[in-house]
Amino acid sequence: MNSKWRELDLGGGGLQAANLRLARTLRRRPVAYGLMLGFPLGLHRWYLGEHRSALLFPVLTAAAIAGGLTGMTAAAVAALLALAALLGYDLYTMERRIAAYNKRQRMAVYLSQGAGAPAGYRGRFAAGADTTAATRVRTASRVPSLAEQEALLREITARKPPAARPPQ
Structure with missing residues (x-):
């Protein structure tokens, strides 16, 4: 979608406005995989809205650095192995999690539409038409x-x- 269309504010609660809101909130696969390069900080999980589990990455990184600096190599190696295991798990499940996030966003946008048609609205019928x-x-x-x-x-x-x- 062209960037000018994303910036356009149609207002109201129509389908076009919903699609524009949705396009702003969907997560992109290339961005998520690019943020995996910053896995010691948990950037990819922050991007997907998994804030609690994103905190685990900086904690493990800090534990590995602290263990290496203080001479506790066993603790540092354990933290690095845990980071590697989490990174492998995230690589394996990234597609599924992006799809689940985008599905939640679609459901939220489309189900939060306006109140619908006003009371007594019959659609495009001619006045007095018998529609029994x-x-x-x-x-x-x-x-x-x-x-x-x-x-x-x-x-x-x-x-x-x-x-x-x-x-x-």
């Missing part, structure tokens, strides 16, 4: 479905005077 199930079935060029036939029968039954209705 009976007229829809009669004018159709196909055989009515079972649901349409049932709706037609309910409508016909509702139109009959009470004396003409069959006993139930």
